Amino acid sequence: MILCVTADKKLNGSCCVPGDKSISHRAALIGSMADGKTVIHNFSEGADCCRTLQCLEALGVEIQRENGKICILGRGLNGFCEPDDILDAGNSGTTMRLLLGLLTGQDFFSVITGDPSLRRRPMGRVIDPLVKMGAEIRARCDNTLPPISVRGTNSVHPIEYTLPIPSAQVKSAILLAGMNANGRTTVIQQIPSRDHTERMLQYFGAALTIKDNVICLQGKRPISGQLVRVPGDISSAAFIMVAAVLVPGSQVLIRDVGINPTRTGIIDVLKMMGADIEVIDQRSWNGEPVADLMIGSAQLKGVEIKNPLLPRVLDEIPVLAVAAAAAEGETVISDAAELRVKETDRLKAVASELRKMNVEIKEKPDGLIIGGSQLKGARVKSWGDHRMAMALAVAGLIADGETVIEDAACIDISFPDFPDVMRALGAGIRAEN
Ligand code: S3P
Secondary structure: OOEEEOOOOOEEEEOOOOOOOHHHHHHHHHOOOEOEEEEEEEEOOHHHHHHHHHHHOOOOOEEEEEEEEEEEEOOOOOOOOOOOOOOOOOOHHHHHHHHHHHHHHOOOEEEOOOOOOOHOOOHHHHHHHHHHHHOEEEEEEHHOOOEEEEEEOOEEEOOEOOOOOHHHHHHHHHHHHHOEEOOOEEEEEOOOOEEEHHHHHHOOOEEEEEEEEEEEEEEOOEEEEEEEOEOOHHHHHHOOOOOOHOOOOOOOEEEEEEEOOOOHHHHHHHHOOOOOOEEEEEEEEEEEEEEEEEEOOOOOEEEOOOOHHHOOOOOHHHHHHHHHHOOOOOOEOOOOHHHHHHHOOOOHHHHHHHHOOOOOOOOOOOEEEEEOOOOOOOOEEOOOOHHHHHHHHHOOOOOOOOEEEOHHHHHOOOOHHHHHHHHHHHOEEEEEE
8 A cells, every 4th residue: 555645735623543552452461361341442443452352362362342342351360271373463562572471470382473573573671571580481583583482380470670671561561470470570660661551450450559660569469350441542643743733724633642641752842842732621541641632833943852751752753753854953863772673673764764855864873863854755665664654644744746655554553544534634645555
């Protein structure tokens, strides 16, 4: 599939975005570890969360899908069944890493793999702590790359672990394994990362406490099924937010967006750059803050983006690079080396595709330096990465002439309706096969 984008229209109106991907994965995994039924509304429609459901079904979990609602019959903390085939996490790093945590506490053998992109992503970061917790794990390339085999255990050791990198997936894998540990698991984070697992475990009744940057979890305490309403994904909303800021004369309302402070770096950075964003009617859904966002167009200026802000805008760097390209002055992004091991090397991909659109952009080992430019339409490619495809579509909305994004079917990973939602707001975007 290709996306064809033209720049002549302004964006107006209101919309919703798909359910948050991170929260959807966690609701399904934690609901499966609970006793009784969990009902999830607004579960992410993307392919990644679908992979989590399929893997859980292969582990014996009964899941019913009813229009926009998912019902999960929990198996309890360690009542899963040995799968009779290889588990396939597709493109989803969150599925693979969090599932490895759950599998650590299951007394059986399983193997998990993924697509070519996922099979290149580093797994040593979760394998190391999970082996310390008692799982027997083997993987390709000296225990670092999928496919991965796991022999879990009934007696998980509780550990105290200081996270070497600010990764929510590593933190979550340890906490999910810790649910089956004989005692108290402690995770110490030097720089905070998204905290949806902590919030969701507490919502389900787990014995989890947080003080400063230390998370403590008492193992072997059963949790019970809950009703979960998943907020809209701020990482999907980010594409619409940046588009509304950049296209002159736009005014867009995005309803029911999750505004967990570990994820709202995109709002803070756009405001620092001079954007006009209003957070309206803040409320709470199952322990997660939610609001409507009103965004108007504005002229932006370049800024510096680095730690401790970086983990709060981690997934939004491709689209922020587009905002930076349209800003006055230079934007410098640092402390972002992790982007090299996402669905693709996002620093390299962003630099090489935006350069084709006349953007002055330099790659650093841990970031990007982006100069403000008048973008020109071009034929660009997604590198098979959903966030690249959508960021380039936003770039097309402010470029002279037509932009064609090749290999764009990957938007299905997180935001299958992206072209339709954008078109309904007035954007000149169409999908072609
Ligand atoms: C995620 C954590 C982040 C993020 C990813 C989703 C999660 O990855 O980039 O898209 O749901 O826990 P890391 O934990 O590798 O930083």
